[in-house]
Amino acid sequence: MNRDQELFERARRVIPGGVDSPVRAFGSVGGTPLFISRAEGAYVFDENGDRYVDLVCSWGPALLGHAHPEVVAAVREAAVRGLSFGAPTLAEVELAEAVRARVPAAEQVRFVSTGTEATMTAVRLARGATGRDAIVKFAGCYHGHSDALLAAAGSGVATQGLPGSAGVTQAAARDTIVVDYNDLDALERVFAEAGDRIAAVITEAAPCNMGVVAPAPGFNAALRDLTSRHGALLIVDEVLTGFRVHGGGWLGLEGNAYAPDLVTFGKVVGGGMPLAALGGRADLMQLLAPVGPVYQAGTLSGNPLATAAGLATLRLADRGIYGHVDDRSTQLQLAVGEALTAAGVPHVVQNAGNLFSVFFRDGEVSTYDDAKAQDQAAFARFFHAMLDQKVALPPSAFEAWFLSAAHDDKAMDQIVSALPAAARAAAGS
Ligand SMILES: Cc1ncc(COP(=O)(O)O)c(C=O)c1O
Numbered sequence: 384m385n386r387d388q389e390l391f392e393r394a395r396r397v398i399p400g401g402v403d404s405p406v407r408a409f410g411s412v413g414g415t416p417l418f419i420s421r422a423e424g425a426y427v428f429d430e431n432g433d434r435y436v437d438l439v440c441s442w443g444p445a446l447l448g449h450a451h452p453e454v455v456a457a458v459r460e461a462a463v464r465g466l467s468f469g470a471p472t473l474a475e476v477e478l479a480e481a482v483r484a485r486v487p488a489a490e491q492v493r494f495v496s497t498g499t500e501a502t503m504t505a506v507r508l509a510r511g512a513t514g515r516d517a518i519v520k521f522a523g524c525y526h527g528h529s530d531a532l533l534a535a536a537g538s539g540v541a542t543q544g545l546p547g548s549a550g551v552t553q554a555a556a557r558d559t560i561v562v563d564y565n566d567l568d569a570l571e572r573v574f575a576e577a578g579d580r581i582a583a584v585i586t587e588a589a590p591c592n593m594g595v596v597a598p599a600p601g602f603n604a605a606l607r608d609l610t611s612r613h614g615a616l617l618i619v620d621e622v623l624t625g626f627r628v629h630g631g632g633w634l635g636l637e638g639n640a641y642a643p644d645l646v647t648f649g650k651v652v653g654g655g656m657p658l659a660a661l662g663g664r665a666d667l668m669q670l671l672a673p674v675g676p677v678y679q680a681g682t683l684s685g686n687p688l689a690t691a692a693g694l695a696t697l698r699l700a701d702r703g704i705y706g707h708v709d710d711r712s713t714q715l716q717l718a719v720g721e722a723l724t725a726a727g728v729p730h731v732v733q734n735a736g737n738l739f740s741v742f743f744r745d746g747e748v749s750t751y752d753d754a755k756a757q758d759q760a761a762f763a764r765f766f767h768a769m770l771d772q773k774v775a776l777p778p779s780a781f782e783a784w785f786l787s788a789a790h791d792d793k794a795m796d797q798i799v800s801a802l803p804a805a806a807r808a809a810a811g812s
């Protein structure tokens with residue numbers, strides 16, 4: 384047994400499945416997760432002492448690469464001033480201003496610790512504002528693990544092939560209406576039948592948790608029109624896309640052509656620390672306690688180390704950074720496509736800005752059903768062949784691949800030269 388295997392066995396004795404988040408467990412690809420001892424730039428190092436080019440990037444936050452010196456310095460400086468105060472700070476105000484400057488729809492911002500809290504609060508706020516109970520979500524979208532949002536969810540729920548989660552009450556499930564992604568006709572029908580019950584439609588700005596499935600042109604703007612016509616709110620979840628695909632998130636990439644009522648952030652906004660946020664129209668945000676009647680709170684919300692990391696990250700994330708990540712993403716998408724084509728493996732590479740994933744099937748994927756109809760065994764073979772060559776992909780066919788500003792020519796060469804053998808493994812040859 385190597386050190387990772389030893390640790391996994393030990394972990395499983397004290398931690399369910401040996402992991403603190405199911406997607407880490409290698410459940411759908413088999414084998415032993417890497418136990419990471421440290422990370423730097425484009426690389427992670429496991430407990431065996433092996434170095435891997437990382438295409439997980441902490442599932443998104445590491446836009447600048449791991450342990451960027453300026454971000455680490457900002458966290459160090461904050462740490463010596465105190466780890467947590469449970470009181471307002473200057474850095475929170477600065478970070479809220481930085482978010483508002485980049486995302487006009489976020490007129491006011493409330494910081495929380497996880498994306499789950501951000502979307503959960505958005506749902507509660509929508510219900511409080513409209514006096515309605517039902518929420519519409521799209522099949523294959525993932526918004527964290529609050530009860531209202533676990534139905535037909537992507538990410539780890541998709542990876543495990545679950546329809547939802549045990550422990551969600553029937554009442555909660557009844558108030559969540561699930562519609563196929565990119566299907567406006569179906570959504571129109573739902574509003575025609577139950578429009579006066581619907582508090583909000585929540586959508587990933589561009590879904591990346593059933594693999595990457597960009598919205599059809601005009602889809603998000605149509606959601607805006609439809610919800611407005613029916614007095615429902617539009618919640619755009621930018622936890623994954625926010626500050627990653629563009630300085631203004633997916634909304635910015637689409638030129639802020641439509642404005643959601645509420646928008647959620649996580650991952651990059653916390654620079655690798657536990658921080659997420661809910662933003663939105665000021666009149667709605669003013670319904671949150673202590674101003675309004677919708678309660679939301681958090682002992683560690685707006686934690687000073689996390690706000691320091693977030694601020695340093697947003698300050699560094701300029702056009703050059705996004706240009707670099709976009710170019711690397713285009714390069715890798717082409718290289719993966721070429722390798723799989725050469726090996727005769729059915730596939731489609733889809734992107735939303737610099738986020739992309741590979742579906743091991745022919746034909747465009749625009750719904751969760753399309754995403755599920757892929758050869759997951761081929762993905763598992765591909766994944767392990769890449770891992771054998773010291774390239775760490777997300778261990779699921781339903782997750783996006785993440786690049787960073789630290790993925791330089793050397794790291795890219797290592798990835799690209801690993802592709803032909805991985806493609807042949809996917810082909811089963
Ligand atoms: C789009 C989206 N929303 C919400 C979440 C939940 O965030 P967290 O894992 O920080 O709770 C995630 C990822 O996990 C996500 O990708």
Ligand SMILES: N[C@H](C=O)CCC(=O)O
Nearest residue numbers: 404406442538539592623
């Ligand atoms: N797909 C998820 C986030 O976007 C993966 C993170 C997790 O659930 O641990």
